[in-house]
Each structure stands twice: as structure tokens, then as C-alpha cells.
Amino acid sequence: MASIYNLFIINKSGGLIYYKDYGSTAKLDTNDSLRLASLWHSMHAISKQLSPTPGCTGIELLQATAFDLHCFQSLTETKFFVVAESGAIGIEALLKTIYELYTDYVLKNPFYEVEMPIRCELFDLHLARLILRDKSVLV
Numbered sequence: 001m002a003s004i005y006n007l008f009i010i011n012k013s014g015g016l017i018y019y020k021d022y023g024s025t026a027k028l029d030t031n032d033s034l035r036l037a038s039l040w041h042s043m044h045a046i047s048k049q050l051s052p053t054p055g056c057t058g059i060e061l062l063q064a065t066a067f068d069l070h071c072f073q074s075l076t077e078t079k080f081f082v083v084a085e086s087g088a089i090g091i092e093a094l095l096k097t098i099y100e101l102y103t104d105y106v107l108k109n110p111f112y113e114v115e116m117p118i119r120c121e122l123f124d125l126h127l128a129r130l131i132l133r134d135k136s137v138l139v
Contacts, residue, residue, distance in 0.1 A: 017115065
């Protein structure tokens with residue numbers, strides 16, 4: 001069964017605006033999740049500058065022996081990344097669907113301030129349904 005361990009959403013300044021744990025074995029405390037998001041933002045920015053390929057958008061996939069880290073960056077430079085089981089398929093499509101939920105339930109919320117932490121029950125609800133559905137599809 002393919003498994004999504006964590007979801008991070010980072011604003012264009014590198015601030016963590018959303019974090020969700022989906023049953024990873026090593027639970028991250030608040031400081032660890034903030035450090036990891038900041039580190040990823042920095043690595044992503046540096047990789048764009050160091051790339052010999054013009055128009056490079058940064059790291060999209062980091063593969064390790066125990067997990068894969070997939071990243072999707074929107075046109076507004078908001079980054080969505082998930083830590084998933086190594087070799088999981090369909091994660092890119094999942095990230096794009098998460099982005100669609102973000103635009104539908106967060107950005108269209110009149111009470112949400114852009115670049116601030118996400119506190120939206122409808123986003124949480126639809127995201128939980130998506131992850132649950134995705135886990136059952138990936139079995």
C-alpha cells in the first residue's frame with residue numbers, strides 16, 4: 001500500500017502555512033516541521049540558481065531509500081510537498097489535486113489572508129477525503 005506520510009504547504013517567503021501528519025512513524029514536533037519546511041524552501045531556491053538548464057523550476061523529487069519527497073510549486077511560488085512511501089505512484093497528480101483544493105477552499109475564502117497559516121475546516125475535510133480515497137486507490 002502506497003502511503004503519504006506528511007503534507008507541507010510553504011508560502012513564497014519560505015514560511016510553513018500548513019502541515020499535516022498522516023501516520024508517519026517519526027512524529028515531527030512544531031519546531032522540526034518548521035525547520036524542515038525552511039530547509040526545503042532553501043534547497044528548492046538554491047537548486048533553481050545552480051541548475052545549468054534555463055527555466056529550471058527547482059527540485060520536484062528527492063528520492064531516499066526509505067521515502068520520496070515530491071514537490072509541486074504553483075505560479076505564485078507556493079510550494080506543496082509530500083513525504084511519501086518510496087516508489088509511490090500518482091503523487092504528482094495528487095499534489096495538483098491538493099493545489100486545486102487549496103484554490104477552491106483556502107484562496108476563495110473571504111476570511112483567509114494570503115501567506116498566513118491555513119485554518120479552514122472545508123479544506124481540512126476535503127483534504128482528508130482525498131488522502132483517504134487516494135490511499136484506497138493506491139492499494
